[in-house]
Amino acid sequence: MSQPHILFIDDTPSNLHIAEAYLEETQCVVDFADDGNAGIAIAKKRQLDVIFLDLEMPEPDGFATARAIRAFSSTPIIAMTGHNEIDIKSKLSQSAFNGYMGKPFSYETLIEQIEKFTGVKIATPVNQDAAKHSSVEPSQDTDRTQILDLQAVNARLKNNTSLINKILQSFAKNNTHTYKAFCEALDQKDWVVAKRICHTLKGGGANIGATKLSNLGATLEKQCGQKEQPSIAQMNNLKKHISLTIAACNQQLATGAPQATAAPAATINKEQIKQKLTCVLNNLETDVGLAQDELDELDAKIENNDDIQNMVSLFNQFELTKLANCIENYLHSHP
Secondary structure, X not given: OOOOEEEEEOOOHHXXXXXXXXXXXXXXXEEEEOOHHHHHHHHHHOOOOXXXXXXXXXXXXXXXXXXXXXXXXXXXXXXXXXXXXXHHHHHHOOOOOOEEEEOOOOHHHHHHHHHHHHOOOOOOOHHHOHHHOOOOOOOOOHHHHHHOOHHHHHHXXXXXXXXXHHHHHHHHHHOOOHHHHHHHHHHOOOHHHHHHHXXXXXXXXXXXXXXXXXXXXXXXXXXXXXXXXXOHHHHHHHHHHHHHHHHHHHHHHHHOOOOOOXXXXXXXXXXXXXXXXXXHHHHHHHOHHHHHHHHHHHHHHOOOOHHHHHHHHHHHXXXXXXXXXXXXXXXXXXX
């Protein structure tokens, strides 16, 4: 086996960005899926050697996804989670998983797991050498450095400037409406969605060194799992830390390593917007991945549009029913 074929299934974009960067110059062939159903579909089509599977995802979650894959495949499945290893191993022992990898994960840990289950020695590519990357320098702004521990992120991600900038950009973009979505989930007593939002904040915060936000997400995730309403102080703290973390990401991107200048947004008229949204709506039922691509393309072409950004936020929270309703309302109100 000269080219191990790997599948990553995780609904947190930064985790997929990190895995892609770690493996892009190895001999591994890698597929990515951002939900369980997409992962199952890939597993049916591909001859895979190892599957890395996040446990905490919208339905189907990692356990259900693993059971579905195990029904037709004996490929080793490695559970990925930010939960305490002792707590989770008791559940994994009776499931379809073959191993465990904590999050956030390092390059060394990922390679160790692949080598263990494939028997293939993975050569370290040149760009994993820290000397080949200029590190992202933490700002001298004391407040900002208390929010983002970029020294730890640099160490874990091998000073890979482009990767670090990518996950900072991803966090800032994907969490603009997270606090509002969390409040709505609590108002509706939708503890599943509320818990998932907190889990995403915990993992996404850890990936960018936002320790305070990550810890708060972990605490709230546990409370939501027990259907325990957060206190007013916790809600205020969450709102503050999401806002501060997004601001710190944007400030770091502005003052850190030089960023590529974005190409001017392509012009798009109202009729084209409606056509694109109609395609997104139709594909939500048949091809979620294509729907995401179309929505991202639309978001890239239209700057500072609250309606489109709200739709992107709903998709990122995997609120597909709410997203469909939002698109339908938009189409009806823009004849």
